[in-house]
Amino acid sequence: MAGYRAPVALTIAGSDSGGGAGIEADLKTFAALGVHGVVAVTSVTVQNTLGVYAVHDVPPEIVAKQIEAVVEDMGVDAAKTGMLSSSDIVATVAATLRRYDFPLVVDPVMAAESGAQLLSQDAVEALLEELVPRATLVTPNRMEAERLTGITIRSLEDARRAARLLVEEYGAEAAIVKGGHLGGDESIDVLYYRGTYREYRAPRIRGGCTHGTGCSFSAAVAAELAKGRGLEEAVETAKKLVTMAIEYGLRVGRGSCPVNPLAWLEIDAWKWRVVKNVEKALARLLAGERLVLPYAPEVGINIAEALPLPYARSVDDVAGVLGRVVKTPRGLRAGGPVALGASNHLARLVLAVMRYAPWLRSVVNIRYSPELVEAAESLGYRVARVDRGMEPRETRRAEGGTMEWIARSVFSQRVVDIVYDEGDWGKEPMVRVFGENAIAAVEKLLSVLERAGRR
Numbered sequence: 001m002a003g004y005r006a007p008v009a010l011t012i013a014g015s016d017s018g019g020g021a022g023i024e025a026d027l028k029t030f031a032a033l034g035v036h037g038v039v040a041v042t043s044v045t046v047q048n049t050l051g052v053y054a055v056h057d058v059p060p061e062i063v064a065k066q067i068e069a070v071v072e073d074m075g076v077d078a079a080k081t082g083m084l085s086s087s088d089i090v091a092t093v094a095a096t097l098r099r100y101d102f103p104l105v106v107d108p109v110m111a112a113e114s115g116a117q118l119l120s121q122d123a124v125e126a127l128l129e130e131l132v133p134r135a136t137l138v139t140p141n142r143m144e145a146e147r148l149t150g151i152t153i154r155s156l157e158d159a160r161r162a163a164r165l166l167v168e169e170y171g172a173e174a175a176i177v178k179g180g181h182l183g184g185d186e187s188i189d190v191l192y193y194r195g196t197y198r199e200y201r202a203p204r205i206r207g208g209c210t211h212g213t214g215c216s217f218s219a220a221v222a223a224e225l226a227k228g229r230g231l232e233e234a235v236e237t238a239k240k241l242v243t244m245a246i247e248y249g250l251r252v253g254r255g256s257c258p259v260n261p262l263a264w265l266e267i268d269a270w271k272w273r274v275v276k277n278v279e280k281a282l283a284r285l286l287a288g289e290r291l292v293l294p295y296a297p298e299v300g301i302n303i304a305e306a307l308p309l310p311y312a313r314s315v316d317d318v319a320g321v322l323g324r325v326v327k328t329p330r331g332l333r334a335g336g337p338v339a340l341g342a343s344n345h346l347a348r349l350v351l352a353v354m355r356y357a358p359w360l361r362s363v364v365n366i367r368y369s370p371e372l373v374e375a376a377e378s379l380g381y382r383v384a385r386v387d388r389g390m391e392p393r394e395t396r397r398a399e400g401g402t403m404e405w406i407a408r409s410v411f412s413q414r415v416v417d418i419v420y421d422e423g424d425w426g427k428e429p430m431v432r433v434f435g436e437n438a439i440a441a442v443e444k445l446l447s448v449l450e451r452a453g454r455r
């Protein structure tokens, strides 16, 4: 790839042993945005989702040398600073950065989510005097903006005044006061840049994961600046990435759970992958038409594959065949293309099954016949029967309730490959074959049909 050089972003920040904030969050964010990340570690924190237990600062000259080493070898396109615990580190970092002219995002990290202080009082002053004037953008949250400017922030107007002060009084090129801690159904950030204000809004996410939010936001802005994006565009992307990172947060630990900056990248990649897998599985099914036709149900066949957790939330996160696969006088035909949200019943079934067996992301259905169960068992598959006559009235009435009932009544007891029922009044008897992906589920189904046909 002659002539191509990957964009490089530098984070000058502390390490969070819990992997949720600090340089660990920054590197994931850089990766999510397609930027190579390099680091200058300022401090090693002993930390998890519950709190910060110890802090060990790196000597300032080692911090400076890390910066020099990466800048002089690879070149840095943009940088961010995070935790800079002492005024000595702030002063050394500021002096080192003054020698270079790449864009710089200053995240004035003061405390962890748990309340632990990560910056001494004299370091706050050093930050304002030495680093803020070098900043392309300063990214305080409400509390940090209050401590930096002395303004009590209770309204958007207060946030605007604080942002403007950081630019006009303290010399940053731009400042954004993040509104995640102000009340309301929206999280509103106020940017002051080139003499004007701009607001960035996102819905407030209830029950999301917020440990590392600030780190991820400032890293995302730095990554976008490293790619040559303009400041306002970079902030827009950062706001979207962080909102997703909170919504699809990593459910680990007993305290404040970490954001998931990779959600941004992974959701897109998985949407492609599940559609492709169902397309391949469909081609495989159609190639096995001879085996399938005798068992084609009246209601048609579908193949469903869901995004993995935590991304699979609704039927729109499950790929299927639009219009199903039906028996026609000319053989099996797909009603339409493969798409997300194209299946309803099987999508609900697989979403419900994943609560018990998250790796079983796919299912395909076929009409029940006793020899299929016999063949499946002889191949060593785990098979369970459900009696639809036993289904409680409540789940029958609820939208998708039957599928949830099937999943719960079987998978809460044990994990199986196949679930069948012998039907009920007006309900066609059905076999449902599960797999780790659509191709695996269809192969499993075809192996059963093949075995049944040889008897």
Ligand SMILES: Cc1ncc(CO)c(N)n1
Binding pocket: 013, 014, 015, 016, 021, 022, 023, 045, 047, 082, 083, 109, 111, 112, 113, 211, 212, 213, 214, 215
């Ligand atoms: C290392 C580190 N940097 C920043 C924060 C702020 O979330 C944290 N908790 N830990």
